[in-house]
Structures are given as C-alpha cells and as structure tokens.
Amino acid sequence: MSTNDEQDNLTPDENTNLSTEAKTAVSIQVSNNSKTVKKLLLVVVAMFGFGFALVPLYDVFCDITGLNGKTNGTAVAYTATGIDKSRLIKVQFITRNAQGIPWKFEPVINEITVHPGEMKLVSFYAKNNAAHDIIGQAVPSVSPGLAANYFHKIECFCFTQQPLKAAEEVEMTLQFYIDLELPEDINTLTLSYTLYDITEKSS
Amino acid sequence: MTTDVIAQDSHDEHHDDSHEHGKMTGIKRWLYTTNHKDIGTLYLWFAFIMFLTGGAMAMVIRAELFQPGLQLVEPDFFNQLTTVHGLIMVFGAIMPAFTGFANWMIPMMIGAPDMALPRMNNWSFWILPFAFAILLSSFFMESGAPNFGWTFYAPLSTTYSNGSTAFFVFAVHIMGISSIMGAINIVVTIMNLRAPGMTYMKMPLFVWTFFITAYLLIAVMPVLAGVVTMLLTDTYFGTSFFDAAGGGDPVMFQHIFWFFGHPEVYIMILPAFGIVSTTIPAFSRKRLFGYSSMVYATSSIALLSFIVWAHHMFTTGMPLFGELFFMYCTMLIAVPTGVKVFNWVATMWRGSLSFETPMLFSIAFVILFTIGGFSGLMLAMTPVDFQYHDTYFVVAHFHYVLVTGSLFSIYAGAYFWLPKWTGHMYNDTLSKWHFWCSLISVNLLFFPMHFLGLAGMPRRIPDYALQFADFNKWVSIGGFAFGLSQLIFLAVVIKCIRGGEKAPAKPWDGAIGLEWTVASPAPYHTFSTPPPQKDIDNADQHEH
Numbered sequence: 001m002s003t004n005d006e007q008d009n010l011t012p013d014e015n016t017n018l019s020t021e022a023k024t025a026v027s028i029q030v031s032n033n034s035k036t037v038k039k040l041l042l043v044v045v046a047m048f049g050f051g052f053a054l055v056p057l058y059d060v061f062c063d064i065t066g067l068n069g070k071t072n073g074t075a076v077a078y079t080a081t082g083i084d085k086s087r088l089i090k091v092q093f094i095t096r097n098a099q100g101i102p103w104k105f106e107p108v109i110n111e112i113t114v115h116p117g118e119m120k121l122v123s124f125y126a127k128n129n130a131a132h133d134i135i136g137q138a139v140p141s142v143s144p145g146l147a148a149n150y151f152h153k154i155e156c157f158c159f160t161q162q163p164l165k166a167a168e169e170v171e172m173t174l175q176f177y178i179d180l181e182l183p184e185d186i187n188t189l190t191l192s193y194t195l196y197d198i199t200e201k202s203s
Numbered sequence: 204m205t206t207d208v209i210a211q212d213s214h215d216e217h218h219d220d221s222h223e224h225g226k227m228t229g230i231k232r233w234l235y236t237t238n239h240k241d242i243g244t245l246y247l248w249f250a251f252i253m254f255l256t257g258g259a260m261a262m263v264i265r266a267e268l269f270q271p272g273l274q275l276v277e278p279d280f281f282n283q284l285t286t287v288h289g290l291i292m293v294f295g296a297i298m299p300a301f302t303g304f305a306n307w308m309i310p311m312m313i314g315a316p317d318m319a320l321p322r323m324n325n326w327s328f329w330i331l332p333f334a335f336a337i338l339l340s341s342f343f344m345e346s347g348a349p350n351f352g353w354t355f356y357a358p359l360s361t362t363y364s365n366g367s368t369a370f371f372v373f374a375v376h377i378m379g380i381s382s383i384m385g386a387i388n389i390v391v392t393i394m395n396l397r398a399p400g401m402t403y404m405k406m407p408l409f410v411w412t413f414f415i416t417a418y419l420l421i422a423v424m425p426v427l428a429g430v431v432t433m434l435l436t437d438t439y440f441g442t443s444f445f446d447a448a449g450g451g452d453p454v455m456f457q458h459i460f461w462f463f464g465h466p467e468v469y470i471m472i473l474p475a476f477g478i479v480s481t482t483i484p485a486f487s488r489k490r491l492f493g494y495s496s497m498v499y500a501t502s503s504i505a506l507l508s509f510i511v512w513a514h515h516m517f518t519t520g521m522p523l524f525g526e527l528f529f530m531y532c533t534m535l536i537a538v539p540t541g542v543k544v545f546n547w548v549a550t551m552w553r554g555s556l557s558f559e560t561p562m563l564f565s566i567a568f569v570i571l572f573t574i575g576g577f578s579g580l581m582l583a584m585t586p587v588d589f590q591y592h593d594t595y596f597v598v599a600h601f602h603y604v605l606v607t608g609s610l611f612s613i614y615a616g617a618y619f620w621l622p623k624w625t626g627h628m629y630n631d632t633l634s635k636w637h638f639w640c641s642l643i644s645v646n647l648l649f650f651p652m653h654f655l656g657l658a659g660m661p662r663r664i665p666d667y668a669l670q671f672a673d674f675n676k677w678v679s680i681g682g683f684a685f686g687l688s689q690l691i692f693l694a695v696v697i698k699c700i701r702g703g704e705k706a707p708a709k710p711w712d713g714a715i716g717l718e719w720t721v722a723s724p725a726p727y728h729t730f731s732t733p734p735p736q737k738d739i740d741n742a743d744q745h746e747h
Contacts, residue, residue: 029395033319036391044383044425051429051459055444058455067522068454098448099362139447146522196448201441 069145071191074159076152080117084180088113090188091178093122095138101197102130103164105138108171119154119177124193126162127169135202136162138193147186150179158193161202226727234329237321239306240725244624245328246303247617251693253295253335254610258686260288265682268675271667279365281665282350287338289353293471294378295335297605300613301474302327302385305413308620309389311718311725312407312742314398314734319391327384334377341370352663354464357445357456361437372435379424386420389413398717398733405743407716408497412477415505419466419473422509427463430456454519461512469508472604473501475572475612476543479565480744481716482615483547486562487554488713490746493546500539500546507536517588526585533583537576544573559711560634564615567642568608575603578653593663596656602649614641614692619714621699622706626724629699633691640688647681716742 062068091114093107104127114120128134138158142148153159157172164170178189226232236242264284267275276284306324310317318324341348346366351359360368393414397406406414433456436442443449445456476497484491491497513521513529521529547569556562578600582591591597614637621629651674660671667675709719720738721729 032395033391036394037320037387040387040390040421043421044387046425047422048425048429051426051462052433054426054459054462055433055455058452058458065522067525068452069520073450137448139450145520194447198448201443201449 067145067148069141069143069148071140071142071148071151072153075155078119078152078154078177080177080180082180083115083117085115087116087182087187089116089178089182089186091120092188092190093124094190094192095124096192096194098194098196101134101136101195103128103134103136103195104169105136105193105195114178116178116180116182119175121173121175123171123173124157125169125171126164126195128164128166131166133163133165133199134197135199136164137196137198138162139196141192141194143190143192144186147182147189150182150186151189151191152177152179161198235325237317237325238727239310239318239321239324240624240727242318242321242324242328243303243305243307246299246306249328249331250296250298250300250303251696253291253299255689255693256339257288257291257296258689260284260291261682262686264288265679267665268667269679270676271669271672273666276665278665279347279350282352282663283342283348285663286349286352286355287342290338290349290374291335292605293353293467294375294382295331297471297609297613298382299331301413301416301471301609302382304474304478304613304616305385305389305417307624308718309392309410309413310396311721311729312410312716313393313396313401314717314730314739315392315396316728316731318388319396320388323384324388327381327388330377331381334374334381337370337377338374341367344370354460355431355434356460357434357437357453360434361445364438368434368438372431375431376428379428382420383424386417386424389417390421393417398730398739400736400739404495404498405739405745407477407742407744408480408491408494408501409477411498412473412480412501415501416470416473419470419505419508423463423466423470426459427467430459430463433459454516457516457519458513461515462509464515465512466505466508468601468604469504471609472572473505475568475609476501478612478616478619479547479568482561482565482619483550483569484744485619485711485714486557486559486565487551488556489550489554490715491546491744492549492552492746493542494745496542497546500542503539504536507532507539511536514583514588517585518592530583530585534580537580540576544569544576555713559618560629560631560638561615561619563635563638563642564611564618567638568611568615571603571607571611571646575600575608578603591656593661594656595652595660595662598662599649599652599656602652606649607645611641614638617692617696619711620718621696622710623718623723623725625699625703626706627699627703628706628710629695630703633695633698637688637691637695640691641685644681644684644688648678648685649681651678651681715744 062070090111092111093109095105095107097103097105104125106125108123108125112120112122124138126136140153140156140158142151153174153176155173155175157174162170162172226238227235233241233245236245263276264281267273267281306318309315338348344367349355349360349367349371350365351363355371360371393406393410433442433444437444437446437451443451445451445453447453480491480497511529511533513525514533517526517529551566558566578596582588582597582600618629618634621627655671655674655678658671660667706723708722710723711719717730717734717738718725720734
C-alpha cells in the first residue's frame with residue numbers, strides 16, 4: 001500500500017504537463033496524503049491487534065466479574081472464616097461428553113447439600129471404553145454464572161489432564177467449599193463438566 | 204510495471220486525438236484504470252452482478268420453502284445457499300455498490316480531480332472478483348460451500364466445518380483488505396482534496412455519511428480479519444481461541460464477531476442516509492432540513508454502534524446488568540435515527556414535491572426503513588428478544604433495513620445520477636414499472652415473515668411445520684416477483700447506456716451540488732481546476 005504514495009493523485013499524463021509551481025503544489029499534496037495514509041494504516045494495525053487483545057481482555061473481564069460461569073482454574077486454599085449453618089445450598093453435578101470421546105463419565109452422587117463455608121469432597125467416575133489410550137480434559141462451568149466466583153475448588157481433577165489407558169477406570173475427586181458471601185438469592189448451584197478428547201492436542 | 208504500461212500507453216495516445224485524454228481502449232482501460240469514474244462504474248457493475256448471483260440463491264431458497272417438506276435441495280446445500288447468499292449480499296452487493304457511489308460522486312461533489320490514491324483504488328477493486336471467485340469456487344469442491352451461516356459462529360465453522368473454512372477465511376481476508384483500502388482512500392480524499400472553500404460543514408451530507416462510514420470500516424474490518432484468522436488457526440493449526448477443550452470459549456467468538464458485526468450494519472445503512480438526504484431535497488425543491496443535526500446524528504449513530512454489539516447475544520446467558528446495558532444503548536440509537544427520519548419528513552413538508560423515480564424510491568426508503576427500524580426496536584428489548592431470537596422475525600427485520608433500506612437507496616441514487624453517468628435520461632415508464640413491481644413484491648416477500656417469526660418459525664431451516672405453509676407460499680411468490688422485477692432495472696440501465704433522451708448538465712431542477720455543474724455525461728476528467736467559490740456556495744445544503 002505504501003508504494004502508492006508518490007504521484008498518485010494525478011494520472012501520469014497530467015503530471016507531465018504541469019508547471020513548476022503546480023508540481024510543488026502536487027508534492028505538498030502527496031506528502032499530505034501519505035501522512036494521512038500512514039495514520040490510517042496505524043489505526044488498521046491497532047484494530048487488528050485489538051481484535052486479538054480482546055481474547056485476554058475477555059478472560060480478565062470474566063475473571064473479575066465472575067461472568068460466564070468460569071470457576072477458578074488452579075487450586076485455592078481454604079480461607080472461609082466459619083460455617084454458615086443458617087443456609088443450606090443445593091449443589092448439583094452434571095457431566096457431558098463432547099463429540100467423539102468414548103468414556104463413561106459420571107458423578108458418583110448427583111446432588112449434595114452443603115452449608116456455605118463447609119468443605120466437601122465428592123468423586124466422579126470415569127472409564128475409557130475405547131481400545132486405545134485417550135487423554136481427557138474436563139472443563140467445568142457453573143450455573144447461574146454469577147455464582148462461579150463463590151464456588152472455590154481446593155482440589156479438582158479438572159486442573160490437570162486425565163490420561164486413561166484402554167479400559168482403565170478411575171475415580172476422580174473434587175474438593176470444594178462455597179463462599180460465605182454467596183448472594184442471598186442463590187440457593188441452588190449446578191456444576192457441569194464437559195469432557196473433551198485432547199489426545200491429539202497434547203501429543 | 205503498471206506505471207510503465209500506463210505511461211507508455213498514454214504517450215501513444217497523444218497521436219490519436221479521437222480518444223478522450225488519458226483513456227485506454229478495450230479491456231486494458233478497465234484493468235489499468237486509475238480514473239475514479241471508471242472504478243466507480245466497475246464497482247457498480249460488480250455489485251449488480253453479485254446482487255443477481257446472491258438473488259439467484261435466494262430464489263432457490265424460496266423455491267424450497269414454497270411448501271413444507273424437502274423438495275428441491277438437500278438440507279446441507281440449503282445451508283450453503285443461505286450462508287453464501289448472506290455473504291454475497293453483504294460483502295459483494297451492498298458494500299461494493301456504496302463504494303461505487305463513493306468513487307463516482309465524492310471527487311465530483313468536493314471539487315477534486317480524482318480520488319487521492321488512484322492506483323490503490325484500482326487494486327481495491329480488482330482484488331474483489333478474486334475474493335468472490337474463491338468463495339464461490341467452494342460450491343464446486345467436494346466439501347461444498349460454507350454452510351455455517353454468514354455469521355460463521357464457532358464451533359460450526361471450526362469443529363463442525365465441512366472443510367470450506369479456509370476458502371471462506373481467505374475470501375473474507377481479501378474482501379476486508381479491499382474494503383480497508385477503499386475506506387482509506389475515501390478518508391484521504393475527503394480530508395486532503397476538498398476544493399478551496401469547501402469546509403467540512405459545507406460538504407454535501409452524502410460526503411459526510413461516506414466519511415463516517417469509511418472510519419467505521421477502518422475501525423472494524425481489521426477486527427473481522429482478526430476473528431477469521433483465529434477461526435483459521437483453530438480449524439487448521441490447533442489453537443483453541445474458541446475451543447473449550449483447550450481453554451477457549453465459543454461465546455467469545457460471538458463477542459468479537461459482533462464487535463465487528465454491529466458497526467457493519469451501520470456501514471451498510473449510513474451511506475443510504477447520505478443518498479436519500481441528497482434526493483429528497485432535490486425533489487422537494489427545498490434545502491435539507493437540519494443539515495448540522497444530520498451530521499451530528501450520523502456521528503452519534505456511528506459512535507453508539509460500538510457499544511451495542513451484545514444485543515445480538517441476549518440468549519447466550521448474559522447477566523441482567525449486561526442485558527439492561529445493551530438494551531438501553533440499543534434503544535438510544537433510535538434517537539439520532541429518529542432525528543434523521545424527522546428531518547427527511549420535514550424536508551418534504553410544504554415542499555414542491557414531484558415524484559420522479561429516484562424520489563419514489565426515496566420515499567419508499569423512508570417509510571419502509573422506518574418499519575425495519577421499529578422491528579429493530581422490538582428486537583432490542585431483551586425479554587421479547589427471547590421469543591424473536593433466530594426466528595423469521597429477525598429475517599424480516601434485517602431484510603427491511605437492507606433491502607427496502609440500503610438497496611432502495613441504491614436504486615434512488617442510481618436513477619438520480621444515471622443521467623450524469625451515461626449522458627442519457629433513463630426510460631421513465633420502465634423505471635416506474637421497476638419501482639412499483641419492486642415495492643409491491645418486496646412487501647409481499649418480507650412483511651409476512653414478521654408473522655411467521657412471531658409464530659415461531661426458525662430461520663435457516665429448509666423445512667417447516669404445516670401451519671406456516673400459507674404464509675410461506677405468499678412469501679415465495681413475493682420473492683420470485685421481486686427477483687424478476689430487478690431484471691427491469693438491468694433493462695433500464697442497458698437502455699440508458701445505449702441511448703435515450705439526451706440529458707442536460709442538470710436534469711433535476713431542484714438538485715444542488717457540484718456534480719451538476721459539469722456536463723452530462725461527466726467528462727473523463729473533472730475539476731482539474733477547482734470550482735469557483737460561487738458554485739461551492741450554491742452547493743451548500745444548509746437552509747438559507
């Protein structure tokens with residue numbers, strides 16, 4: 001694009017017929033044009049970068065606001081200052097296999113009740129029904145989305161990949177507690193795991 | 204190399220005085236041209252050919268939907284048709300048509316000899332046919348054409364792609380580069396090549412709307428390029444921008460896409476505002492009512508367009524605050540848009556109206572675009588959007604704003620400036636046939652879609668429940684009639700190019716603007732010397 005800068009504002013045959021003053025005017029014009037073009041190209045490049053910058057910005061935004069039902073991706077320590085016996089929260093577990101992963105994957109118990117601040121340990125069962133080794137990755141999501149920031153995982157199988165040999169089975173644990181600050185209007189939480197086959201990506 | 208050829212060729216032509224100065228002959232004239240009028244013509248013809256191509260796809264879609272059940276095409280091919288129909292109409296028909304108008308008219312309206320960057324202008328046009336050749340070639344591949352909708356949501360376009368994603372992405376990249384180059388050219392031309400005395404607030408509103416649109420293009424087309432690049436790497440290079448398995452998020456695709464997508468809809472309507480703001484005063488024999496408020500309204504719409512994108516995504520499970528924010532911002536756009544509609548009506552108020560074909564299309568634009576705006580307001584309301592989302596109500600809405608909005612304004616502009624472009628008056632009777640056939644059929648085509656949508660008929664489905672059969676039959680009949688009516692326009696244009704009543708320099712007595720101070724057809728080079736201040740003052744759209 002930058003090769004267009006010079007002498008582009010007049011067709012060549014016109015250019016040859018111009019007087020000296022007119023040529024000076026043309027060259028001022030040309031330098032004005034290339035200045036504007038450079039500024040605009042800078043905007044283009046910046047906006048292309050902005051498109052990609054939206055990716056980390058999106059994650060940061062969701063982290064801060066707790067939108068989108070994303071739970072903490074690494075283990076946190078237990079920091080609750082007590083147990084709120086006055087509230088009882090229902091936590092439901094659901095699992096789902098993404099297309100193409102032949103595992104049996106389900107929660108050992110489907111639902112528990114828990115007081116805010118109380119630590120709980122639950123397990124999930126997985127078995128590789130395929131005749132070959134598969135590496136799985138479970139991706140969690142909490143509904144309602146705003147509750148995600150109040151759902152703290154001390155330990156979760158979703159923090160790491162799960163390699164299972166053919167026909168191997170495993171019981172995987174999840175240890176969590178619910179924040180004392182959980183908004184009053186939330187009494188039921190659903191934690192959903194989607195299991196993906198990431199054998200190709202991780203090899 | 205191109206430079207040498209042009210220089211040599213134009214040198215040769217000094218011996219041949221029968222040719223117009225600087226014009227080459229045959230196909231070379233069009234391949235090598237740096238003349239804004241030639242390039243404008245190329246853009247307009249390209250847009251019309253693409254319009255007929257996308258229209259032919261719409262005809263197949265409507266034929267399939269003529270009655271319930273699957274008759275003509277496979278569902279997968281149906282999806283390919285809806286996808287490519289959308290892409291072609293947006294990127295191949297409406298946008299290039301407006302760029303064609305910009306090329307033809309902006310230099311003449313601001314008293315400039317040409318666009319500021321003529322050689323880049325040639326490039327930005329000539330890469331377009333390649334973009335669409337790539338896109339359309341995918342129909343003949345084993346995979347078939349893109350079938351994931353023109354909005355190409357991940358994971359439909361990544362994990363579940365039929366293999367056409369690469370063709371699609373490269374085609375969009377080229378279209379984007381073309382649009383960005385075109386937009387840069389428009390901005391540089393308007394900023395640097397205005398005739399002395401042509402201040403910003405003396406520019407015709409037409410020029411203002413293209414100026415603002417060009418800025419929108421420069422701001423959002425790179426974001427589109429970014430998002431399709433992410434699709435490409437997600438599909439073929441193992442990245443996980445939109446793949447939850449690798450830590451990505453498919454909903455983020457929709458955020459980035461609509462961050463481009465919403466300004467895009469204003470890219471397709473702001474130039475339409477500019478065209479009817481030219482034609483309505485001309486046939487009302489009055490100055491435009493509220494010129495300055497029009498400029499500010501256009502700018503406000505452009506700015507607001509950046510903070511409303513998530514109204515396309517109300518059903519993705521946003522928190523209440525987000526829904527309210529995007530709902531209110533969206534409804535806020537109705538204010539500057541209302542200012543514009545008010546100003547057009549106020550321009551006509553107590554004017555000496557006459558109803559030449561450009562005026563008929565302009566009045567139809569004002570009424571029907573407003574209907575599209577109202578259904579847009581309905582869609583903006585979060586609670587009811589849950590009912591309307593992904594139904595034919597949405598299809599009705601955006602076809603009212605894009606067909607009876609953008610397209611009708613393009614027709615208004617085309618009829619208005621055809622005498623200037625060709626030097627001949629168009630055939631009035633045929634043009635009236637074109638208008639009335641289009642007006643009746645377009646409403647038969649799109650109005651019942653509102654009812655279908657409210658009753659729950661989903662979009663992008665080749666079959667439907669029996670209770671939708673009657674309306675769909677009428678919609679299809681309207682569709683065929685509308686499609687055929689556009690061939691009348693083709694006939695009008697061809698007749699007009701080949702002959703007809705000789706057009707004077709200013710065929711419309713109420714028209715103002717520098718373009719009417721030059722002969723019809725416009726000479727190959729205009730305003731090699733800037734126009735006199737008197738002409739610039741006469742072209743001022745402000746009320747006196």
